[in-house]
Amino acid sequence: MNISSIISQNVSFYSRCKAIIASEDGRTYTWAELEKNINKLGNALLNFGVRRGEIVAVYLPNSPEVVLTYFAIARIGAIFLPINIHLKTNEISHILNNSRSHFLIGSSVEIKDRVINQRFLFPHLRKVITVGDYVDGCADFYSLMEAGSSELETYDCAEDEPCALVYTSGTTGKPKGAILSHGNILSIGAIDAELLHINDQDLLLTATPYCHIFFVQTIVAPFIKGAGIITMNRFSPEKSLEIISRYKVTHYCGVPTMYVYMLNRFNRNKYDLKSWRVAQTAGASMPAKYIRQIEEKFGVNICETYGTTETSSCITYNRIGHGKVGSVGRVARGIQIKVVDNTGREMPADKVGEILVKSPGMFLGYWEMPEATKAAFNDGWYRTGDLGIYDKDGYFYIVGRKNELIISGGYNIFPKEVEDVIHSHPKVAEAAVVGVENPELNEVPKAFVVMKPGEHMTEEELIHFCKGELADYKVPLYVEFIQELPKTSTGKILKALLQKKPVFNQVCSKI
Structure with a gap:
């Protein structure tokens, strides 16, 4: 098993179809081109010293380079560690030092300002690769990749072998690294593809950061179905609407805030949104008034989902055409969920309690934090820390959080x-x-x-x-x-x- 195998499968069926379109500069990658570049980058990383099981940190804005890097790292059996491009030096240093990552791939400007100029804060870091202008002491991303062979054997991973290390804020205040396996991400990616009604003719756009667990829903899910994606390095309501209109996007994924701004900027005479079928939202509760406005103004089906980093994204979702306003939907197929009180007693319908989950997407644990990992579970059930209820029809509602997040x-x-x-x-x-x-x-x-x-x-x-x-x-x-x-x-x-x-x-x- 290897998550990068979905690229090879798509080459077999859709070799010349577009897999990635970069909205910033118009670059495109067919599935065949994407496979070739993944192999070249994978070989380049091996030549650079990256080995199976090693952590490679990636500090880039949304771009084709993130997608290339993700699948190249997976293909050689290494572990992908995404870092939000907005984080500053002290925040980056915690993640890199905690993970003890020896390798970092990042944007030239941010790497020079926040890492290289303060290198003493990163004692474990050995080698840096930059995308963009040359930075002294760093290797150039494309020069390195071009030197790599386009032939690469995919490493056969166990289902529970680590694929990604995603840092998420925890109850102790400092971000904790959640370890996700190839099996975790593939299983939930398939669920995400189903809930979004994706097919191989679709085109998906998001401006949510690829460092977020949203990556499973916005990149892995469409790729599982052979659908293409458009990369967008930074959210802009006008740009989002313009891209949907110009490229005939079928699916847009975002957080509620994005949709609020898009509603405020929408001009029916300026944007043609007839291709847009599904508007997916997660990350926070979407107010009921905005759900109705999105459906009416944009002419789309809205799909609100609920999930966590520790469960590889989706836990529940509103089925398209069958949702309830204010609800995060019913539990996804293959996932178990229950609501309990402080004693662990299961609550009946319409009674508030903490949401506990069992899922094939369940993380392997927090990076080198056995006590925190143990505390996150109750007899095999993951404790989300979220308070919720479900109604007689099995629809769940998030009503608050147990912590102060x-x-x-x-x-x-x-x-x-x-x-x-x-x-x-x-x-x-x-x-x-x-x-x-x-x-x-x-x-x-x-x-x-x-x-x-x-x-x-x-x-x-x-x-x-x-x-x-x-x-x-x-x-x-x-x-x-x-x-x-x-x-x-x-x-x-x-x-x-x-x-x-x-x-x-x-x-x-x-x-």
Whole structure:
């Protein structure tokens, strides 16, 4: 077994059909060309010193290069580690140092600024490959690939052999690496392809980052069916609509925020969306009013899904034409789900509890975190940490989370990571970060800050400081300075009280 075999299978049936279209520059890859380049890159990586079971980190925006790299790494039996291109140096260093990755493939500009210029922060890193302008001390991606042979034997992996290491924010604050196998991703990719009604004549577009578990739904799923994809390196509502119209896209996948902006920018006289059949959404709950607007204004079927990184994406989904507004649908075929109370007792319909899952997509564990892995399971069931209910028809509804995770525009933000950055400012005494409601992003981070005696700071000053240390989506949108944080008698901060406070403070737009 090897996930890259789906490319070879498509070459057998659709050799000259387009597998990838790059929206930025118009480059195209047929299935035959994609296979050839995967083999060349795989050989280049072997010549570069990458071996079976080694982790190769990939720090690139959405692009054909990410797809090439993913399947080339898999084909030689190595492990793909995606890193969000928006992450800054201290965030990257945690992931690279925790994984002890010796190899990094990344965008020249970001690699030079955030890695090479601070190389001392990456003691395990041995070799770097860059896409773009030449960077001193790094190998060039295309020069390396062109030197590789176009013939490569696919490594035969066991079903439970690691394929990807995807970092996800956990209850301890720092991102944890979820290990996903070839079997995990292939099994859930097949489910994703089924739920989206994909066939070999379809064309799928997404602007969600390929570093996200969405990759299984937006790349692996269409490839399993022989469908093509269009790469888009950064979300823009106008660009999304223009690409759908120009290339006759059949499927668009995104988080609710993306659809909200697309609704606001849509002009019926400017865009022809007749080819668009399915609008898939996940990452956060889609408000009911937007579901109706999307279906009516765009003339599409909407499919809302629910999943986690640890389950290789999909757990439940609304069947096209049979969904319930506000629900994340029924459980996917081959997956088991139950709702339990704090004692583990299974709850009946319409009673809230924590969602537990068994799935063929279940991750192998957290990278070198046996205690965290053990805590994530209850008698073989994965504890999602999400609170939900199901109705008499078996439709599930997410009503909240057991932890304090903030989901903003589909991104996961753990407050402690933001708090640690704010606490590092020399003027700050204490800080607490909570999620507050936002009509477009679902929720956004708000920081409550207590200054040291005699110190003063503006909202803009703190936000600017955070922008230098955090990815933009993690930076607090609101800042409120207070005299003291509300606490229990044991000193625990009462975040529930902070979330109830009205938002009147300075806003620093991220859009």
